[in-house]
Amino acid sequence: MKHRIIYFLAFVALFSMLACNSKTKTTTQDQSSNSEKEYMVVAYVAGYRNFDFTSIDVSGITHINYAFGNIRNGEAVFDSTKIDGQGLSPEDLAELNGLKAKNPKLNVLISIGGWSWSKGFSDAALSEESRLKFAKSCATLVDVHNLDGIDLDWEYPNQIGAGNAYRKEDVRNFTLMLKAVREQLDLLAKTKGDEKHYLLTIATGADKTYVDNVEMAEIHKYLDFLNIMTYDFYNGHHKTTGHHSNLKASADAGFDMNSVVNAIDVHVNAGFPVEKINLGIPFYGRIWKGVENENNEVLFKKAETIGSGIDYADFYQNINANGYTRYWDENALAPYLWSPEERTFISYEDEESIQYKVDFMKKRGLAGVMFWEYSADHDKTLLNALVSELSK
Template identity: 45%
Template sequence: MKKYIMRTGILAVSAFMLIIFSWQNNKDAFAENEAGPSSQIPKTEETSALKTGKLVGYYAAWSAYSNFYPSQIDVSKLTHINYAFANIDSDLKLTLGYPDVDPENIRKLNSLKETNPDLKTLISVGGWNWSGRFSDVALTGESRNRFAESCVEFIVKYGFDGVDLDWEYPVSGGLTANGRRPEDKQNFTLLLQKIREKLDARGILDQKHYLLTIAGGADRSYVDKVELTKIAPYLDYANLMTYDLHGTWDTHTDLLAPLYPNSDSSPQYKTSVEQAVNTWLDASFPAEKLVMGIPFYGYLYSSVSPSNRGMYQKFGGANSISYEDIKTNYLNKSGYTRFFHSQSKAPWLFNGTIFISYEDGQSIGYKSEFIKSKNLGGAMVWELSQDPKGELLFALYHGLGKQ
């Protein structure tokens, strides 16, 4: 699945009245304005403790260009923050990705530990745009050693607690210009082994444990091209990118991150968050090390046919859209109706020509329950600037904090 580095993304946890409709056609699949387990969340529980797993948030460096800074993050709701992204230079070493804003961003990010001493910060490397050199990094013992040493130097210099590798993707996929080799599958394991070795050696000196994590693909193809059982011992956890299951690259409108499969007749491929999680678990990746991704953004499709409430229709154009944008300009606005898929547990908006797939407090409530039912390691969000007022973050915090 495609994880674009310049996403702008999505949804809502403010208490709102929802109207329940029962449709005579497709009533088993669709429910308009269906109230869910977290559609109304009391704002009085701000101090409740997170009781279930990790809550990992990505902070995108470029958010500073839009005046959203680390100091604006509600750090009380997070256990880990991944700073995205660092790059890989021509010497195959870790380097700053946005040197004009990175030093100040990182300083502000790490100062959040004064408010939340348990917070861990990680530098995330690569992403959709900057995965081109990973294959070269992983290729030889010498290149792996050089990169691993640069990771240690980087996190010590900038005060991070670990490193997150976002290689999109080993063996195949990603940008066409990316380096790729069949042996990436085995070399990825060796790279993680070397980084783990270097982090542990430095950890002994510093008397602390440095974290090593990855962002992993949500489809079968990714699982087939990495050695999940072999890399698991080297990882503290993996952030599963369970979003972009459908998007602008499709031929028809669809749900961005449906939790469950549905029985709809569709002109394109079917997939779900549940399917992605089960694929990893079936490959013997430990549930407690699997952190499930949730988008704070959506996709807006234009020139959509009014048939089937806009679902599974061809479209004229499409773009990514943040939850903040959705909430401000589309949600509860004249002409727009909110629908909720009762099987896939996902909302969308439609006004007759514009279709918006996104995430909200209700869908996050269902996903929180799913995470707990599977005994997963927690939740991850991409990315924090897309929900600047923290409404979706509060919904997720509240959902994971339920007993």
């Protein structure tokens, strides 16, 4: 009996050791898999900007979202109506598809809506008939222009946005609209018989108000991923300076409109899978003039102007020569520029803040990043920093 007990204990010890080694091996493999993960890099390109799309460097980009398609008579359409005085052309989409010769894995989508063209969403989502009409038009648009999918940028369900129609029914109807579009894209693939999976994605607001008006726990069933617009926290509605894309809350959190961390948390807490979320990065800044100056303490101060948008390419060169001094908010992990002579404040993104955001994105388990928009950084300063950090 004693010998049997000894043999039994020896067997248990051997089994435990093998199990431990197996667990160690699995952990090592998991870590290796994580380090080799391919993150999404979703680039919005504005069709209304005077930019040569054939010059886009797609070596580090996985998806391009062309902005924008419109909604007319309840249908998603490619619209030649001008935005900011610039027209859009179907040739843009052909040029973007041509970039696949440089990157065969590139996906090209058209984004419907945006701030200016979201007026038709609520009506298009209102009934089963209207949703089917809209969904069919989305599939047709994808098919006609040989696209890889469609991105819906409704700004915003059950909110007025830029003077849009909105209803409390938007909350449920948005889910049903996404379901209808998903079904029509799948039907398109089946009809064509090419076994292609057409992508359906959305852009989302970064605050809790947006999340409270969308069924986050339901919509993920129909989406491949979403892109959170984690920018414009301080924007063109504010005559007070502030960070427009800070990773964390500043020291004086009472002044912060939002943060990247909070935006991710409210999405995940509402039921959207973290592994299907892309973090938004702005390739532009927000500029305030006539800012109150108290010993160069200019963050969260009154200004004479609102926070207008300004392309990164329009201010980043010769910052010091132009009279700006760069400051770093250690709590918010965000930079800003200040010119005492011009009394001008700029909130923006730079290489250091991108490093912190990418590190956070990896640790949090997100799918990748999105940025708005390519032509604002045509020298690729921010894009190169982004791709470099993602490869680490």
